[in-house]
Amino acid sequence: MKILLADDDLITLRMLESTIKRLNYEVILAHDGNQAWELIQTAKPDIALLDWLMPGLEGLEIVQRLKNNPLPKFIYLILLTSNDRTEDITTGLDSGANDYITKPFDKDELKSRISVGARVVEYEKRLERMNAELRKYSSEMEALAQERARQLVQADRMVTLGTMAAGIAHEINNPLTVVQGNIKLIKRVWMHDVNPVFQESERHQKFSIGSNAISDLFNSLEKASVRMHNIIDGMRTFAHGNGGEIAIFNPQECVDDALEICMPKTKNRVETSANIPPIPFPVKGNAVQITQILVNLIGNAADALSGTKDAVIHISAQGTPQNHLIFSVQDNGPGILQENIEKLWNPFFTTKPVGIGTGLGLFICKSIMEEHGGKIRVESKPGQGATFFVELLSEAEFDHFMAEKEKKNPQESEEAREG
Numbered sequence: 304m305k306i307l308l309a310d311d312d313l314i315t316l317r318m319l320e321s322t323i324k325r326l327n328y329e330v331i332l333a334h335d336g337n338q339a340w341e342l343i344q345t346a347k348p349d350i351a352l353l354d355w356l357m358p359g360l361e362g363l364e365i366v367q368r369l370k371n372n373p374l375p376k377f378i379y380l381i382l383l384t385s386n387d388r389t390e391d392i393t394t395g396l397d398s399g400a401n402d403y404i405t406k407p408f409d410k411d412e413l414k415s416r417i418s419v420g421a422r423v424v425e426y427e428k429r430l431e432r433m434n435a436e437l438r439k440y441s442s443e444m445e446a447l448a449q450e451r452a453r454q455l456v457q458a459d460r461m462v463t464l465g466t467m468a469a470g471i472a473h474e475i476n477n478p479l480t481v482v483q484g485n486i487k488l489i490k491r492v493w494m495h496d497v498n499p500v501f502q503e504s505e506r507h508q509k510f511s512i513g514s515n516a517i518s519d520l521f522n523s524l525e526k527a528s529v530r531m532h533n534i535i536d537g538m539r540t541f542a543h544g545n546g547g548e549i550a551i552f553n554p555q556e557c558v559d560d561a562l563e564i565c566m567p568k569t570k571n572r573v574e575t576s577a578n579i580p581p582i583p584f585p586v587k588g589n590a591v592q593i594t595q596i597l598v599n600l601i602g603n604a605a606d607a608l609s610g611t612k613d614a615v616i617h618i619s620a621q622g623t624p625q626n627h628l629i630f631s632v633q634d635n636g637p638g639i640l641q642e643n644i645e646k647l648w649n650p651f652f653t654t655k656p657v658g659i660g661t662g663l664g665l666f667i668c669k670s671i672m673e674e675h676g677g678k679i680r681v682e683s684k685p686g687q688g689a690t691f692f693v694e695l696l697s698e699a700e701f702d703h704f705m706a707e708k709e710k711k712n713p714q715e716s717e718e719a720r721e722g
């Protein structure tokens with residue numbers, strides 16, 4: 304433990320030094336107030352014994368300065384006053400001193416007061432260590448919670464793909480049948496009409512096809528392969544390991560991908576439509592996660608519509624005067640009971656049978672929107688369907704939101720940008 308002794312009176316200073324050194328403390332000396340102030344900043348003593356009256360800065364001034372601008376490290380302050388100035392004691396203590404000693408001092412009293420100071424310094428150090436540990440623990444817990452939230456969002460996409468896998472395979476199978484059939488046909492045409500080797504030997508089959516028909520075959524081959532590419536592309540983007548990146552995105556593509564992914568749930572049962580006009584300003588966000596929200600909302604609507612005749616889901620998007628983008632997903636299902644509206648966003652709230660719904664879908668949508676600085680809400684009356692609104696920030700507001708987030712938690716924002 305380091306103790307600073309500051310007094311312009313050399314005799315008092317030496318007496319203090321020899322008494323305190325005998326207690327096995329490290330001692331540093333200042334001969335005036337300015338030197339004391341300098342040593343407090345540079346040598347960072349644990350205890351400072353400051354004479355009230357010194358040339359340059361007075362002990363009281365130093366105490367007041369430290370009270371107004373505390374140092375990062377705790378310092379125990381003892382003022383040295385003459386014993387004929389009792390009013391000094393209260394002023395000194397009120398100004399921020401922890402203790403006082405009157406001159407001429409009694410050696411035993413000095414020892415006791417120094418050891419009280421040393422005890423307080425030890426408590427403060429222990430408290431600081433515990434605080435540092437708590438801060439570390441709490442930031443670890445926060446990082447862990449963030450990591451869990453990210454895993455949850457990723458797991459949700461995997462579960463969606465898993466439940467849709469059979470339907471998606473079926474969707475790919477249709478164009479694949481077209482591709483296979485057309486390839487067979489083209490092969491036969493090539494053999495009979497184009498390849499001279501086959502022309503002779505297989506002429507008896509009189510197989511022929513017009514050039515228009517060949518062009519049709521190629522067109523439908525192209526269409527089928529584009530369709531397969533789109534399905535696979537949508538799936539791959541959606542399942543993307545790192546969760547996609549933050550960039551300016553196309554709302555139409557998010558809606559198209561979401562409808563594509565939900566096709567197995569809606570096909571032949573629910574009429575889906577979308578009205579996405581061009582949005583006259585750039586919108587920024589994580590397109591994969593925004594698609595994920597739409598998939599969850601369309602999936603929920605499709606589930607709610609299981610007993611509805613002429614079931615309809617309509618998706619729309621619009622720009623607001625504040626340059627926000629609002630998606631809406633509307634269905635004509637049974638709607639949501641008033642008492643459930645608030646609970647929808649809680650994790651594990653579900654009205655679906657055990658094993659069907661986990662109740663995490665909307666909770667995940669809400670977490671994604673919080674990450675985007677946006678909002679998600681619902682309007683619904685029992686018997687009158689439900690409409691979910693997803694509101695995203697303009698590019699400028701989004702950048703501002705992310706910058707503020709980064710200021711608050713630089714490490715976390717860095718990780719979010721990396722996905």
Ligand SMILES: Nc1ncnc2c1ncn2[C@@H]1O[C@H](COP(=O)(O)OP(=O)(O)OP(=O)(O)O)[C@@H](O)[C@H]1O
Pocket residue numbers: 599603604607634636637638639647652653654655659660661662663664665666688689
């Ligand atoms: N469009 C809707 N119409 C009626 N009720 C809805 C609609 N969307 C959501 N809900 C209600 O909100 C509840 C919670 O939805 P959420 O997506 O969070 O979980 P879930 O669909 O039940 O399960 P999970 O999505 O985890 O498989 C649903 O169980 C349902 O009761």
Ligand SMILES: [Mg+2]
Pocket residue numbers: 599602603660663664665
């Ligand atoms: Mg759901």
